[in-house]
Amino acid sequence: MSPLFRRMLHPLVLLVFTLLSVVHTWPLVPKLHTHLVTGREDVLASVWQTWWSHQALWVEPQNPFFAPGLHWPLGAELYWHTPAFAKSMWGAVLVPFMSPEAAYNLLILSTFVLTGYTAWLLMRYLLERAGVAPVLAAVAALAGASVFDFSRYHLAHATTHLNLSALEGLPLYLYFFFRWLDEGQRKWLVGLGLATLYTMLCDYYYLVYLALFSFAWVVMERWRHGPLVSVGTLKDATVRRAGWAALAAAVACLPMAMTLAVHLFPAPVSQHHGDSDYFTDLYAFFIPDTLSAWMEALPRWAREFSVSLVRGKMATNAEEAGSFLGWLTPVIAVFALWRGVPDGRRWVGLGLAFAALSMGTVLNIGLSDQTSPFVPLLLITLLVASVPAWRGRSWHRDVVLALGLCTVTAAVAPFTAFGHEFRFAFPLPYLAFKHVVPLFTRGGMPVRLALPATLVLGVLVSFGAAYLGQLASRWGKAAMVGAALLVAVVPNVEYLSRPLKMVQMPTLPPIFDEIRDAPMPAAVFTDHVLGQWEQTRHGKPVSVARQARLPVRETALTNLRVYRALEGRHEGYSPVSPEEREEMRAFLKQNHYRWFVAHYHHPARERFVVEELGGERAYSDGYVTVYRFP
Incomplete structure (x- = not known):
């Protein structure tokens, strides 16, 4: 490898994955400043989080994991929420130069660019460690990195979840993990600790994935030399280095882990998905999901299967169905195993184990759990x-x-x-796994465990690309590089999504100018996460907070009669006693609630606002109905 190529290699790889990311997320870039990815509730909450990071870290420095302006007047704790702080903190840098929506769009794009690069680092190192020539390793790693970066899992979750889209920390951790086990240099141990913390600040479950992967890898490495429970285990160099790696990871994550532990009791309530057990159907590994570009080309029965999987089993969460592994991509992985991948059995074992866990509590074939x-x-x-x-x-x-x-x-x-x-229902390992591994009974989704399996698939494909390049090298270096690049095309074609849905955010009506310009103290009662997003425009405290897990201290507030009624829970519209009426009006007045912003109109609620709370309609259009309180 020439010195010039070596210097240009990393910028060139970043450029390649930037261009590929633009293609896979099209039309995100041309609509970066005018639209928002899908505009769903989780996305709106992440846009708010991006704006809040700027407020908390720059405008009025304070604890970014506590938002006093949500769930007013109590404030909202964000510790056991999924703020993806490692990503949203960039809002502090980006928001002064662009809207929170544009900053969020840019963060989604960055997850693909950075994931591609860190996965390439990992794949390239594994290839070079196995003796593959540096030039061929650099090119073949593009194939494996594309498998992981542009997997259906990543592309599907990019439509909704910033935290689950931030995959770059996983391959980066493994890169440092393997280099530390192989070389034992302190810089790799430091990198491992930082990558662990970064991953934790993207998504807590990904930290568990890495811990499981690392533990299994070290156990299987130890089995090469003898039983795990023996005196020799303590003398094993790999085991000792693994212990140091665990210590470095624990030290790096300790401050955040302690904070989470302090706020774990009483345990937060999982509002949106508790013990949900969303699973991967066996067919889903080989049939594209409803967001795939291949959807319309599928046979009718395959299209119906994908639609049924989303509607019947994923509770309309299309992004959870993104577990398609491809058609040619697994064939390339099998070819690599046939040629002989170093530690191939170990990689396959780990991949199959995570794939089995992703299938949930019982085996499902064609959406039937009766086998x-x-x-x-x-x-x-x-x-x-x-x-x-x-x-x-x-x-x-x-x-x-x-x-x-x-x-x-x-x-x-x-x-x-x-x-x-x-x-009969054939039980699968996840049935026991979720009760043994912490957190998984409190909102863990087995379907997402397909992600580590996709990483394993990427490793095998990178070796497949390298071996094909070696076979083509008899016709020259250009043929060698071309064969490896041809393999990289395969996952980029098989995993391609439909054009990313971009939604133009509403222009807020003039009534919001009144809210923004009103002197403090003043607060806004609202009924939807849109009201939380609107805070990025008017800056006033709001009653709502979109949280993955609701702290118990906030549950009492959200169960108040006035909350239940104004948020549209119909049991709140039952007859009101004079005492209750005075109590609710006093609550609004004492906490300076001057407006109620309703994002859907309901006659019973309007009567409640006017007759019981003394409000009057101040504005109404197709987007909101706004009431003023005296």
Whole structure:
């Protein structure tokens, strides 16, 4: 590799992933300043978070994890929320030069650019460590990085979740992790700690993914030399370095972890998805989701499957269905395994383990959780036949033959019970996993565990690209590079999304000028996360707060009669006693609520506002109805 190419390599890779990110998120860039990605509730909350980071870190320096202007007058705690602070903190830099919406759009784009680059660093190192020539490693790593960066998981969640889109910390951590295990230099340990903290400040669950991955990798490495529980384990160099890595990660995350622990009791309430168990159907690994560019080209039954998966199983959350692994991409991974990937069994084991966890509590095939015995029998037969340690046993051939006969019988003549075909719910590892690993019973989604499996797929594909390049090298260096680049095209085509939905945000009516210019103290009661977004324009305290987990201290506030009524919970419209009427009016007056901004009109609520709270309609159009309180 020439010195000039070496100097230009990293900027060139960043440029490549910038251009690819623009293509995959089109038309985000041309509409960066005029529109907002999808405009959904989670997006609006993240736009507010971007604006709030600027307010808390620059305008009036204060704790960015507590927003006194939400859930007024109590204030909202954001510790167990998902603020993606490692990303939204850039709002402090960007918001003075652009709108919060444009800053958010730019942050979404940056997740693709940075994820591509950090995944490339990891893949390139793994290839060079395996003896691949530097030039070929640099090019082949583009293929593996594209698999992870432009995966359906990443592209689907980019429509809604800033925290889940910020994937760049995962491959960066693994890059430092492997370099530390291999070389033992302190700079890699420091990098590992910083990457761990960065990942934690993007999404707490991703920190758990990395801990699981690291632990499993070290355990399997130790098994090469002997049993895990033995005196030799303490003397193993890899185990010792892994211990230092765990300590560095713990030290880096300790301040934030302690803060989270302090605010964990009493445990926050998961409002939007508790023990949801969103799963990956077996078909979903091989059929594109509803946001894919391939959706219209699918056969009718495949389109219906994707739509049914979203509507029936994902509760309309289309982004959770983004687990498609491609058609040619897995073939390239299999080719790499056939050629011989270093630690290939370990990579495959980890990938299959995370894929199995992503399938939830029971096996689902074609949206049915009632499975014929044929499937588990086939899986058990393949397991027994493929485990190398079992092949030398005297019973191996007999057991495989017996299981094979049972499998064929179940396929040809289905087992019956009481005259009906016997089917049952086949339990999967996640059923126990969520009760053993912290946090997962309080909002963990198994479907998202497909992400580490996609990272493993990217590693295998990078080796596949390298091996194809080596085969083509007989025709010259240009052919070698071209073959590796051709592999990189495959995931970029297979994972392509439909054009990203960009929504033009509403122009606020003149009544909001009155709210903005009103002297303090003044507050706004509102009924939707749009009211939280509107705070970025008028700056007044608001009653609402969009939080992933609602602190118990705020639950009592949101359960007040006036909150239940004005937020549209119909049980709040029951008859009001004179005492209740005076109590609600006193609450509004004492906390300086001067307006109620309603984002949908309901006659019962209007009667409640006018007759019970003494409000009067001040403005109404197709966007809002605004009432003034005396």
